[in-house]
Structures are given as C-alpha cells and as structure tokens.
Amino acid sequence: MQSTKLVETRGLTKRYPGVLALNGVDFDLEAGEVHVLFGENGAGKSTLISMLAGANSPTEGTITLNGQALAFSSVADAQRAGIYTVFQEFSLIPTLTVAENIFLGWEPMRGPFVDHRAMRRRAHDMFEELDFPIDPTAITASLSRAQQQMVEITKAFHGDLSVLILDEPTASLTDREVDHLFGFIASLKERGVGIIYISHRIQEFQRIADRVTVLRDGARIGTVAMAETDEHALVEMMTGRAITEIYPQIAHTPGDVLATAEGLVTSGVSAASLEIRAGEVLGIAGLVGSGKSRLFRAMMGLAPRLGGKVTLKGQDVTRAPTRAILKAGMYYLSPDRKAEGLDLAKTSNDNLALNLVMGGTGVSRMGFINWKEVRAESARIADYVELHAGYRPKLVSQLSGGNQQKVLFGKCFGQEADIYVFDEPTVGVDMGTRSALYRLIQQLAEAGKAVVVISSDLPEVLNLSHRMLVLAHGRISAELSGDEMVEELVLKHFFDESGAKA
Numbered sequence: 001m002q003s004t005k006l007v008e009t010r011g012l013t014k015r016y017p018g019v020l021a022l023n024g025v026d027f028d029l030e031a032g033e034v035h036v037l038f039g040e041n042g043a044g045k046s047t048l049i050s051m052l053a054g055a056n057s058p059t060e061g062t063i064t065l066n067g068q069a070l071a072f073s074s075v076a077d078a079q080r081a082g083i084y085t086v087f088q089e090f091s092l093i094p095t096l097t098v099a100e101n102i103f104l105g106w107e108p109m110r111g112p113f114v115d116h117r118a119m120r121r122r123a124h125d126m127f128e129e130l131d132f133p134i135d136p137t138a139i140t141a142s143l144s145r146a147q148q149q150m151v152e153i154t155k156a157f158h159g160d161l162s163v164l165i166l167d168e169p170t171a172s173l174t175d176r177e178v179d180h181l182f183g184f185i186a187s188l189k190e191r192g193v194g195i196i197y198i199s200h201r202i203q204e205f206q207r208i209a210d211r212v213t214v215l216r217d218g219a220r221i222g223t224v225a226m227a228e229t230d231e232h233a234l235v236e237m238m239t240g241r242a243i244t245e246i247y248p249q250i251a252h253t254p255g256d257v258l259a260t261a262e263g264l265v266t267s268g269v270s271a272a273s274l275e276i277r278a279g280e281v282l283g284i285a286g287l288v289g290s291g292k293s294r295l296f297r298a299m300m301g302l303a304p305r306l307g308g309k310v311t312l313k314g315q316d317v318t319r320a321p322t323r324a325i326l327k328a329g330m331y332y333l334s335p336d337r338k339a340e341g342l343d344l345a346k347t348s349n350d351n352l353a354l355n356l357v358m359g360g361t362g363v364s365r366m367g368f369i370n371w372k373e374v375r376a377e378s379a380r381i382a383d384y385v386e387l388h389a390g391y392r393p394k395l396v397s398q399l400s401g402g403n404q405q406k407v408l409f410g411k412c413f414g415q416e417a418d419i420y421v422f423d424e425p426t427v428g429v430d431m432g433t434r435s436a437l438y439r440l441i442q443q444l445a446e447a448g449k450a451v452v453v454i455s456s457d458l459p460e461v462l463n464l465s466h467r468m469l470v471l472a473h474g475r476i477s478a479e480l481s482g483d484e485m486v487e488e489l490v491l492k493h494f495f496d497e498s499g500a501k502a
Helices: 045-052 075-080 098-102 116-130 145-158 175-190 202-208 231-239 292-299 322-328 337-341 348-358 371-384 401-412 431-446 458-464 487-494
Strands: 005-016 019-030 034-038 060-065 068-070 083-086 163-167 194-198 211-216 219-225 257-266 269-277 281-285 307-312 330-333 419-423 450-454 467-472 475-481
Touching (some): 005 045, 005 194, 019 034, 019 045, 019 060, 045 083, 045 163, 045 194, 075 083, 083 145, 098 116, 098 145, 116 145, 175 194, 202 231, 211 231, 219 231, 231 431, 257 292, 269 292, 269 307, 269 450, 269 475, 281 458, 292 330, 292 419, 292 450, 330 401, 337 401, 348 371, 348 401, 431 450, 431 458, 450 458, 475 487
Parallel strands (some): 034 194, 034 211, 083 163, 281 467, 419 450
Antiparallel strands (some): 005 019, 005 060, 060 068, 211 219, 257 269, 257 307
16 A cells, blocks of 8 residues: 655755754655654754644745645644644743643633633543543642643644654653553554654663654655664664774772761651762663662752761761762762753853852852853863853853753762762663763773762663662662663562562
8 A cells, every 4th residue: 555645855055144953854744554763863853843843934945735835924824734843942921720831822712711621621632532631620740741741742632743853752752641641642653643753762662663764964865664673774874883982991990988867857858878989880770760860869868868877088978068068079960951950041151150150160269259260160070061152152042951951960070079970860861972972981980989870771880880770669779780780670670579688
C-alpha cells in the first residue's frame, strides 16, 4: 500500500542576519508514523518545527499538507489546518482551571456568558476519551509537569488533528509517565495521526520511532528507518564522530575519603551509607523516583535530614546549613537549571560573575569589588566550559539548553570545591555539548577532585564512573565497580526491594 504524506517540505530555508538557521531541508511525515527529528542544539530542529507550527515563516522553500501548498501566518492558522505543537515551554495559564485552559479562545457560550458547566463536562469527556486521569476543575499550577503536558495535548483535539509535534516531551517525566505517553502515541498512530517527535534521549527511539531524520548545522544529513539503524550510527550521523569518542577515558587514582553518609534518612530515602573519594567518579543510578537525587540533596542540606550522619573532610556536618557545606568544599549542580541553577533574566557573564563574587574573587577586605578581575576570571571560565564568546553577553533565557548547561557548569568553578555533585548534568543536552561537559568531569577527577554523577541516563553513568551505587525504592540496592558495572546487572538492581545496605 502506498504511504500517505501528510506533511512535506522542499528546500525549506530560514535566514537571519548573519545566520543560516536552516539550509534547504527536505522532510516528510506520513500518516500514522512517528518521525523523529534528531540533532545537536542549533542543528535546526526548532527552526523547522517553528515553521511547521506557524510560529515562523520560511525565507525560501515550500510546505505542503496533504499535497496542498500552505503558508501559515500564525500558530492558530496551523492549528486550524490540523497541525498542533506541544513546545517544551507550555502555553498554559497557571492560575486558570484545567478546563479553562483547554477551552481558552474556544469557550462554549450560553447567551453572552461562558457556559462553565458545559466546559467542564466537555473537558471531562475529552480526558475520558484520551485516558488522561485529570480533574477539569483543578488549578493548572497544581498539576505535575506530565499532567500539564496532557492538558496541552488535549487542547489539540478541538479541531481535526492530523499532525502532532512533540518537542522534548519526556524531559521531565517519570518512567511510568513516559510509558503512558508512549501508549497514547501508539493510539494516535492507529488513528492515522502523524507525529513529529524531537528528543535527545536516543534510547527512546527504538520504542516509538518509525523513521529518524538527522540535522546538523541547519542541513539534513539523512533520513533512516529506525528498524535499519542503531544508536551508534545515529550519533555518528549527528556529530560526525563515533559514540566511543563521546565518552573520555578517565584515569582512576582514588585518594582520601572526602565525605560520608552513615545511615542517612530523608523523605523517600532509608538508611543510606556511602563514601565519596578524591580522584574518583562515583556514579549514582536508579529509576526516576528511586531517591537518588533526594539522597544527595539531604547531604547538601537541601532536603531535611531525618536521621543518620553526614561528614565532610572528617567534620560532622549533619546539622550544617547548605551555605556552610558549600563553603566547606562540596558543590551541588541542580538538575533544574531554570528553577534553581540560573538567573534567566541576567546574562551569561552576570551568572558567572555572581558565583565568583560569592566565592570571594575580586573582593577586598573592605568589601569592594574589583570588577576587572571578576570579568577576566569570568572570561577564563567561559573559555574553560567552551561557551562561545557571542553567547556571553546574551540573556541566559535566550540561549539553547546546551549553552545554558555550560553556564551552569561554569558557575561550579566560581567557588573552590573538593567535591562536585552533578545531578542529571546533561538533561536536554545534545551529544556534542555532552562531550564537552564530560571532558570537564574528566579534568576535575584527574585533578584529584571527587565527582558524583547522578543520572537517569544509564549509558552515561556506566561510561563515566569508576564506582557505582544503584538505588531502588529509596535504598542503596548495590555498590558496583570494575567488571560488575554492566547494564544487565545494573538493571537487575533497579528493581531490588531488599537493599544492599541497611
């Protein structure tokens, strides 16, 4: 049977002053398929979907929908044509109810008034049909990110949906929520809906992708059937390098024990004991919700310590506040760069300078700040994390996720530390940027620092770590090293409810 092309682009090009964001890209989407767009940050993925979504217009090239050439003037225009996009940044109004968000601009009326009862009833029916367990009367701000994503998707069903574009849909979801989303995607495919799916999580592609198109530097490198390729080939297409070149070989010279937890208890974590050594990368693996982040947030004083003991360089810091732990030499990089890590309203230079000043760089005994010294050190750090000079004076909110993560890493080096805890260090980051960040981890460990890598990306933990702790159900279920650090054994301990350490 001949395939049906829902969407087709030919020679799609977008130029900005001095920048060729998209260069003559040919792309097509068939009815009832998941077509993944894969590429590094800046490869052109967002530019391409912004034109399909009606948020942007091409400089050259054509877009056709069901064989008919179209030119969208707005997102609403594309939605009326049956193309709906769920962007990384949701368009929901947090203070409205779920039903009010779904019907914003489509409100059912009773005379001159909005019919709220009909709105709630219709929202309930839509959730029932889509199998989304959400209360239409709930305030949107009270929902989890996964539930908010479900609300965004539900908004697409006002009209005749034929194309759904999902931009990094699983970046903040638990494994159970990912399973639900993938089940929903499968049901859409059965209805003949075409899905364009953007993700850096290459391990997801085997589960849902029919085809993958790889973009690099604004150009299409190629389109392959997922059944005929693998992760290694896709990474090489995307970066021009083999996957073995992404992860560095980190020398292992374990030194003194710099920090310990003994029987540490916090919300969601039971009686955890561990050691962190100088010159070693300690990997922390586990399913989302296993307690791996909460354990180290408790060590940092960011979560309540309900029992047990924490030491840092031989000193008892069980009751010490976070600021004291930072000052004593233990640094924590948050997995949520927007909420906890960065000031989005300030430039990259300002974000780096803030941590430098807090660490005492350029600050005299009288409290005066030598800004020339601070700026020079900020530039040195920006060079170190490979942040391009053109991005340094820009607001962090205007940078790609990968460049935001480089700024976040740069802030680590504004204050002297002996232990660096990186919590989901490459979330939403492409392979090229990952490689740069992995080299920083290598340099820290080989300089005698202790590095902890907490990650839901199992290949990342396996390839970077000298020693691993696996968490399951709030307990450390295994401590592995050497030949024990293989995927099959780690996955087995993901579901171990007994716990290796009591």
